[in-house]
Amino acid sequence: MTTKQFFVSLAALVLPLMGQAKVRLPHLVSDGMVLQQQSEARLWGWDQPGKTVRVSVSWSSDVYTVRTARDGKWQVKVKTPRAGYTPLSVTFDDGEKTTINGLLSGEVWVCAGQSNMEFPVRGFGNCPLKDYNEVVSTASDVRGIHFVKIPSVMRTKPQDDADCQWKTVDVNTVEDCSAVGYFFARKVSSVANVPVGLILANKGGSRVESWLDADNLKKYTQEELDSGKMVKKFPYDYLRPLLWGNGTFHPILNYTVKGILYYQGCSNVGAPGNEYSDRLKLLVEQWRRDFGEGEIPFYFVQIAPYIYGDGADGISGALLREQQERAASIIPNSALVCTNDLVYPWERNQIHPCQKQPVGERLAFLALNRNYGFKSIKCESPVYKSMFVEGDTCYVSIDKTYGGISRYDDIEGFEVAGADKIFHRAVAGHFWVAGQDRRNETIFVTSPEVKQPKYVRYCFRNFELGNLKNCANLPLMPFRTDKDE
Template sequence: MNKKLLAFAALALVTAGANAKVKLPHILGDNMIIQQDSEANLWGWDKPGTLVEVSTSWSQQKYSAKTGKDGKWAVKVQTPKASYTPLSITFDDGEKTTLNNILAGEVWVCAGQSNMEMPVKGFGNCPVKGYNKAVLEANRYKGVHYVKIPSVMSSKPLDDANCEWKEINPETVGDASATGYFFAQVVNKALDVPVGLVMANKGGSRVESWLDRDYLKKNTKEDLDSLKMTKNPKFKWDFLYPLLWGNGTFHPILNYSVKGILFYQGCSNVGDPAGQYTQRLADLVAQWRRDFKQGELPFYFVQIAPYHNGDVNGDAGPRLREQQFNAAKIIPNSGIVCTEDLVYPYEVEQIHPCQKQPVGERLALQALSKTYGMKGLFCESMTFKEMKIVGDTVKVHFDNTYGAYNRFEGIKGFEVAGEDKVFHPATAKHFWQEGNDGWNECIVVTSPKVKKPVALRYCFRNFQLGNMANAGGLPLFPFRTDNW
């Protein structure tokens, strides 16, 4: 470009700035759901030194901000309680811009990789169970809206994304995150409030894809040069890149006021060293909470489902599930849902299981119980508590049974091993006898091939389906008592 063209381009920019009207990020738009009963963030850009006035349809209060040298402005607006009454917001810098059909409700982020991204209509050769029913019933869920943030890579954090809010109806429901939408269905009906879903995710992404540059430089050996990433044999596909997806796909939503975060990710971290994923996930949650600046946002996440991972009898998958389970113990204000039972036997090589409605419903149970304080719900899956070995028998107690097991006999998924560390399929059944030693009622596990058991496992293979659950039908988390 010659000097004349450069001068002309510069003049064009100055002229455009002089005539600029208020510019809003795309996430602030018609049909959006604003977080109810909160101080919601509103922000944008304008000519430096411009006074931007903000008014709302629900209040006489006026808000204003003056743009800085960078042209940015921001205000916090007190929002009303949830309702289905359409609202509007007007921005005025001398020329008015009005957003319409806004609802106040509950806003949740849908983050993670492809099993969160997976839409109600499914992917190619990856259907979602219940699609037609979701379309037929879409009009029953008034006030459920969503915005899909495009999956974009960037070496620097982006402040905007090309997106728009959509109302759920038969024509739009197919493009919504299935897990997120089925979560929204339950919350919408249980609380009778509008629900907004902010879908910021990327199929195949690793936990490192969402961590920021400072963290990755300090705590990992990840190469953060985007050009070198393209030549690094470690990254066979671009969805494995660190940093870039967080910068391009998640950073644009960090100013938006939300209620909490839903997360479904982990498949691309299978094989991580013990404890690494646990810590990095906990650190990612801390990073997001810091950047949203809205306190200790609730964080509910999904344990990855059984998948062959190249060897149905291997244990790389359950070792990652174990790290996820441990993460739930150290992340404050969090909860994890188990999906051990949400894979059909014929889905051994299907990394996108079709049963997404129960996943969303279980996330909703966590939120309704822990965030919204709804009483009487069974929201936790059963977990291993303790075992006692008596001769050739392993006696087992569990937490979160809610007073019942889903079955007494025909239990599948348990294995026991002796000192040789070789695990064998085991028979498990309900045991009860009179007594008061604390073990008069339990599950007893035995195997004819193990006379002196020392360790117990449940569904601790890449693809091993169990069938044990609690009174709420929530499955037993895979576990092991050994550290081999």
């Protein structure tokens, strides 16, 4: 090779590198993004090692300076303004400027889990959304709701970027948004008058183990992490551990968020003992650690009635719901919404029930009450408190009723059993207790087939629809009194 040929070859190598010297941003940091309001929001990217990057913002005169590390990575925190609908911009300057536009300051929530969270407004095949046309045709009436869908991909190593794009909700885009996420955002935005950003990082069919990182899987589970053995054990890729967290969730962990919404559990039906609740707690601790924002809210959804492998009258799904209630009790700053009333009788074999609006709105009621100061919004379902037996009748005390229940007669979903633990359908109704604390209500439960009742269950089967609600029209959580016997 001549000297001239050498320098020509060298230039061919160097010039592309020089062209890459400009700041490179992750897809998530881009036009239309929503910044968490009144926070120190993280922005990050890549550049040449040792390069100085200056970050200026349209809402203040502040300029932030950061120097890239040896691997070319950089990260900076910027102070964000109060929520508002005025478009904002951020400029990154390393000698050549890059500007992102159309930003809003608002509230950022992650929509995580499996297919009932992934379920878009357009629905899935043979799984429509209730009132689809009404939802779509009114979407342009809302303002300031932006969303970004993280592609559902598997990776053996944690990923720092994902090919995604922020979208603004309108009549043409809303069908791509998570239905549960959209209804949550619509309610929060309208009541709190703030823009809402949704980061959709989920995968249909995924297990809780799909999102745990390698360290947690190795320390707390017996999950197989060798790729070949994993594929052999789980022919269906959506059941595989680790990979979805690496590919679909890890790219968002630098983002500054308000909280996490989670709808998952169907693929963990059948898990033994307290395995599911313990692992869900572990996952929440992992995510909170990685987001670095403390104990951010974690609001999640109870799996809906469905005929699992042990049939409509089986209890494998009921046991998972019970684990979800346990998880809510052991995970700080968390809450569970009940969906027992949001399935139609003809959806017995439908894993994706069509009523998604109440699910998203119940999550929003939690956020509005607990995080945005709207204490008049009631957000908790009634729960079992205690029971006593007199003769052939059980008297069940219900807590968190907000002063009353939805019906006095024709209450459905209760069963009773004697010492043999064979449960029979029961008649239930309101029972007045003189001097009773109005925060509680008492229900009488009786069955002509059980002369000496000992145990009560409510909707504790895979597919059992109840109709008892509190004054906020929120359904009674399924329960059983024979758990520890």
